[in-house]
Amino acid sequence: MALKIRLGNEVLLKENMGLIRDKKIGLVTNQTGLTSNLSNLVDILLSHSEINLVALFGPEHGYRGDVQDGIEVESYIDKKTNLPVYSLFGDTKSPTSAALKDIEIMLFDIQDIGVRYFTYIYTMANTIESAGKVGLPFVVLDRPNPLGGIKVEGNIVEEDFNSFVGNYALPIRHGMTIGELATYFNEEFRMGVDLRVIKMKNWQREMYYDETSLIWVSPSPNISTLDTAFIYPGTCLVEGTNISEGRGTVKPFEMIGAAWIDGIELSRELNSRKLPGVLFRPVYFSPLMSKYKDKKCEGVQFHTTDREAFLPVLSGLTLLEVIIELYPDGFEWRELSSSEHHFFFDLLCGTDKIRKGLVKGQKAEDIVKSWEDELLNFKGKRERYLLY
Helix, strand or coil: CCCCCECHHHHHHHHCHHHCCCCEEEEEECCCCECCCCCEHHHHHHHCCCCEEEEEEECCCCCCCCCCCCCCCCCEECCCCCCEEEECCCCCCCCCHHHHCCCCEEEEECCCCCECCCCHHHHHHHHHHHHHHHCCCEEEECCCCCCCCCCCECCCCCHHHCECCECCCCCCECCCCHHHHHHHHHHHCCCCCCEEEECCECCCCCCCHHHCCCCCCCCECCECCHHHHHHHHHHHHHHHECCECCCCCCCCCCEEEECCCCHHHHHHHHHHCCCCCEEEEEEEECCCCCCCCCCCEEEEEEEECCCCCCCHHHHHHHHHHHHHHHCCCCCCECECCCCCCCEHHHHHHCCCHHHHHHHCCCCHHHHHHCCHHHHHHHHHHHHHHCCC
C-alpha cells in the first residue's frame, strides 16, 4: 500500500512550527489552503496560542475562490476571521509595503494546476519579489502538480510577451510543483528572498492528482475537475479568440464552440486527425455567461481516453487550425484595447509566431515541432530546481 502523502502545510504543522512560532505571519492562500483531511490552514493557525496570523493575501478569484476570472478583487476585512485580506488581483498585483510592514514571515499555500496561464504562480512570484525587497523570509508549503511532474509541453515565453498569463521563460505545461517554481523564480531571476520550501512527503513525480489519495478541491471556479485541468493547457488558448471556451456551461474548457460552428462537422474533422489520447463528440450549449451568453452554440467536447498519450497543447492548436480552416468567416482573434500587444492570444502563447503561423495555414504539429529545442533547454535548466 502506498504511503500517505503529507502536504507541505501538514509537514509545517507537525515538524516546523518553530519557523513561525511567536512571529507575525502573513499568509497568501485561498479556498485550496487545506490539509489532506480538508481542515483549513487559516483556522488551524488561528487556533494556536503561540501562532500570530496577522494578515491574509488573496490571488485571482479571491481568498474564498468565489470571483470569476479576470475580475479585480478589493481588499477587505474577512468577517469569519477578522483579519485583513489584501487583494493581489486588484489595484495592485504585488503586496504593498504598507501591507507588509507589520509582518515578520510570509507563507504561501495555494494549489496550482501546473499550467503557465494560471495566475497563482505570478502572484507567488510577485510576493517573493516584494518580500525580498523588505527582507521578509518566504515559506512555500508545497503541493502536488495535478498533471504530474514528468511531462513538459509548449513553447517558452519570449521576453517581449511577458504578462500575468505568461512569464519567467516557462513552457505551457512545466511539470513543476509550486515549491519547485518558487526556487526556480528566486534563483533564476535573482529575486533575493530568504526562501524555504516545506516539501511534501511521499509524493512522486509520476503521480497524477487522482493517484495521490488527496481530495480534489477546485482551484478556480472553472477548473472543477482533474479532467478539466488536463485539457486546460490546450483549450485555454481559445480564450484568445471569439470561440467560447465553455464558460457558463457545466463543462468549461472541455466544451468548446460558437454560434457559427457545426458540431458534427467539427468533431468529424478533429477525429480524422487521430490525435493521441483524445476523442471528440459534437455538443450543443447556450452559455449562461461570457461569450455567446444565452445564444445557441455548437462545438465539441474533449474526451481524454489515454492521459499518458494525450498532448493537450497539440490538441488545442489542432482545434484552432481546423476551425480557422472550416470557418474563416466566423473566426476572429480577440483584440486588446490597451496593450502594446494587439492580441490576447499572443500573451497566452508568449509569442506572436503561433498566431501568425496559424493564419498562414501552418499545421499544428509543425508548430509544436518548431519549439523542440527550446523545450529541451528548459528541461535541462529545470533539473537543478526539482525537489522530488
